[in-house]
Amino acid sequence: xxxxxxxxxGAKKRPFYRINVAEKERACSGKFIETVGTFNPLLKENxxxxxxxxxxxxxxxxxxxxxxxxxxxxKHLKTA
Numbered sequence: 104x105x106x107x108x109x110x111x112x113g114a115k116k117r118p119f120y121r122i123n124v125a126e127k128e129r130a131c132s133g134k135f136i137e138t139v140g141t142f143n144p145l146l147k148e149n150x151x152x153x154x155x156x157x158x159x160x161x162x163x164x165x166x167x168x169x170x171x172x173x174x175x176x177x178k179h180l181k182t183a
Contacts (some may be wrong), residue, residue: 107161108169109142110135119143122153122172124161137161142175151179 104127111132113119122140129135139161140153158176162168168176 105136105161105164105166106169107139107158107166107172109171117145119145122175124166127167151175153179155180 105124106127107122107124109120110123111118111120120142121138122142123135124137124139125133125135137157139157140151142152143150153176158180
């Protein structure tokens with residue numbers, strides 16, 4: 104099963120997340136298939152960058168987003 108989830112990057116107390124497509128059995132910071140976006144919670148404007156076409160592709164092929172990614176997609180995708 105394939106899932107779309109966040110992977111934490113950045114320094115201590117300066118989080119930065121990548122939105123990755125990975126197999127569900129893999130470790131959260133382990134090997135992933137593709138990076139489809141980024142999320143920076145420290146910025147007020149333009150904190151989420153998404154590759155909408157790739158996200159739609161993975162969702163149509165059965166990928167399940169995590170709870171947090173689902174919230175981000177509902178906020179920022181026009182056709183989520």
